[in-house]
Amino acid sequence: MPRYWRSLEELAGKKEPGESSEEMVAQAGGLDRRELFKFGGVSLALAGLTACTRQPAEKIVPYVRQPEEIVPGKPLYFATAMTLGGYATGLLVESNMGRPTKAEGNPLHPASLGATDVFCQAALYGLYDPDRSKTVTYLEEIRSWPAFLSAMRNAVEKAKEGKGRGLRILTETVGSPTLGAQLAALMTDLPEARWHQWEPANRDNVRAAAAAAFGQPLDMIVDLSKADVILSLDSDFLACGPGHLRSVREFSARRRSRERGQMNRLYAVESTPGVTGASADHRLPMRAADVEAFSRSVASLLGVIPAEGRPTPFARAVAEDLKAHRQRSLVLAGDGQPQAVHALAHAMNAALENAGTTVSFVDAIPARPEPQMESFKGLVADMESEQVDTLVILGGNPVFTAPADVPFARALEKVKLRAHLSLYHDETSALCHWHVPEAHFLESWSDARAFDGTASIVQPLIAPLYGGKTAHEAVTALTSQPERSSHELVRDYWKDKLGPDFEASWRRALHDGVIPGTAYASRPVKAPDLSSITRSAGHPAADSLEIVFRPDPTVHDGRFANNAWLQELPKPITKLTWDNALLLSPATARRLGVASEDVVRLAYRGRSIEAPVWILPGHAENSGTLHFGYGRSRAGRFGTKAGFNAYVLRTSDAPAGGTGLEIAKAGRTYPVVTTQHHQNMEGRALVRAATLDEYEKNPKFAHEMVEEPGPEDSAYPPYPAEEYAWAMTIDLNACTGCNACVVACQAENNIPSVGKNETSRGHAMHWIRVDRYFEGDPANPRAIHQPVPCMHCEDAPCELVCPVGATAHSAEGLNDMVYNRCVGTRYCANNCPYKVRHFNFFHYATQFRAPSMRMLANPDVTVRWRGVMEKCTYCVQRINGAKIQSEKENRRVRDGEIVTACQQACPAEAIVFGDLRDPRSRVSKVKSSPVNYGLLEELGTRPRTTYLAAVRNPNPAVEGAWDVEKRS
């Protein structure tokens, strides 16, 4: 059996901190015996006071006029859409008595198909974040919206004399057709005014390559359901980008089958280990700067460009495999790669005749696609030369996100009137005269387009909590038209576009969350212009250290920095929380003489910052990754001062980074918190995997890795049969480790965040965690993700040791947790082999007491208090809801009627939940698979949650089958 390991310390057999009892005592703080008794006495005295409470009197406040559709206790769902980077994901948001509490994907929406990513799941936290900006301010003093309107109108009146000269608007990527039309109309009225767009995670390279190849900046749409062989050139297409949820769905559908011919094959070349590389059959770590040379090498083997150099065996194998799958292959380049790599990818896809099957092209989705870096630099140059009188910034945080060599903040001082519309009073607001609180998308009317052009109406779930305004309303403030609501503006835009019966179509569009027939027609493209394949200047020296800038996997470009759910979410692969760090490969770190948590001074292109090092197996050699989005100075209680600001090093000529990084030890350490060390399970067959060949030879390989107990090995009687037996399966072949399930569970089950300090002590409360196991050479290990919720063991070790009966088995096989009985002995957690029980060491749930945060809680789930154990319940509130409904209708619960929160969010459909008593249920069928196995089943726990072992599809032509070369 291959040896899996979770951290380098574990691989080396070193003990982890906090493992020995002496260390644990040392951590408990130096209380001596006398002090301990003193505290003990006080708590005993106080305990008597709380024992006999009566519930406080409660008031019932009914509606005077009951709205027809609201039944207290029955949630309503509304379709809307969330936009990130100009591309929409359709959502269905649950509303309990008028307060939105949970976001789910909209199955009708092409970018969601019912799934969500972590950002969509955490949007609710963003809505209720108590640190959101609440009032209009002028020079930090409270003002009213009408005062802002008159100030803007005066400025615009003045600008009118020069046809708008001196008036500039700065937005993020605008995906809303209505806002795009509004701004275009404003530019027509005031021809000298200018509209600029800037966001740090933009797609300039992608657009430029498409424009050069096809003569227009088309957007590429990929169809992974038809792709047999995929080559990723530093593209994390399973984690981010337009339509990534759909890509995961299509990719994973091919992986789940485990059938030859059905299973696709993914080659990933990447610098920073990402979820795409972890899902790959062959992964090659490589400096981001070397990917271009690799791409040229593969392209030359495909005959796209003249041969150059000697291709590596890996490049040959990839090229041969691609050639053998003409029309059914796909080459993808990452957003961080230069234009040249994208051009090569287009040319390779064309040479492989993939157009029309795996790739197609549509008009660019954003309202006005443009090179944002150029646009932003132009704006700043004009600001510096005092050509800008009025700057209206609609969303975004350019003072924080501007490239280091574009002095936006300094130039801002030269603008006479500057206004900022934003969710938070942030770094940019602090330097603007006016600040206007922005309405959250769940409070707004707007519209948005998916990656394929499909339009959705964004409808509010709740009136703006703090009188926030939308960008639509802010733009009308710049016109001489009377003030209009975004609702009217959006309706007006669609009035003549929805067909003859507008009201009916409008209602349909709101109900469905998509407007039928709005997907863009696919554009036939000529063969890409090969002359567009440029060569990036200068080949980087092989030993030059590279820095890679990428948007952070959880706080993105910094906009989610104050979202505690996202901050505490262990990032894919690294499992870091609450911080970013310079990620280095073990060998590079050794060469540089640095260890994890060592603070280093990073010097790059004349600028420097300090950041801690984190050693990440599988990272490319001579390369370091620093995610941008951290190091905010005005984010709020959670985001301010968390992490290290990569923007300080990020320049406009190298937004994705480049070689020439210098590192010097700063001589101190900084504690970086990871959940990787928590709940370590030593050297057992936890994740099981095989190659397709091995699987075909021995489909039951997963069962031979441990000695499975038979029914006769248990002293307990067999489990009694009731009408239902709930169970779950998790497919390790489908799971990409994206974490959507973790945040979905947190949102559904009122799980508190505990903060960096508590997380460092292993107190994170996530009911489902995604374990990541490495196997093989630390320079390029294989990684497998394993989501671990409660196993709901039939013979549950936790239940036997509870002295008060607070955890007990339900008749349908749930391992119930009864909070009001729990006295907090924590015996159950000690006896749980899976470490899925979480204890409220402090009153973490106080975060639900802030007036806005109260509205966030799911009313169907108890909010737990201090001293209480908690864990996954299989979403028992959803089970009970469905059971009650079925009984009222005098039928059984239908298969698929109960969907747990983790299952619903999962884009890979890796999680299946249902009734084992029904042999035709999906979960029963999945469990009959030969690769189905129970985690630690050798202990005789008889877990109801089981796993499907991973089966990889490596190319036998690549040496060592599953092993890829160490270095190309």
Add this chain to the structure above:
Amino acid sequence: MNCHSQIWLQSPYLEPVRESFRSDRSLEWTRVHDLPDFVYFDHSIHVNKGVGCETCHGRVDEMPLMWQAARLQMGWCLECHRHPEKFIRPREEVFTMGWQPPEGVDREEFGRALAARYRLRSRAVLESCSTCHR
């Protein structure tokens, strides 16, 4: 207003209700039957399985002011979850105050027949913790 837009239009007792309707301000009722927040109770399924209003709320028709008739403690809930045959009645009688089982039949026999007809869940399911606690 609901029913009281039709009946007892002039009753001085209902002046607060009418005032609420006129002023568009909600009446604040004091909750009499208040279960702890970690208990999840669904009226619809109880009514559907033949638990009469009276069984939990008492003879509301004889209460000039509402009071809590039952203990509402877990032991009291479990009495019925364990022995529903002693308490359930025909669905069409759930609103009837002072309902009695037909004369001459055994109460529990009658209840068991109803339990079978309404497909009440087994005792093991009804007394599982997660039936009420989540």
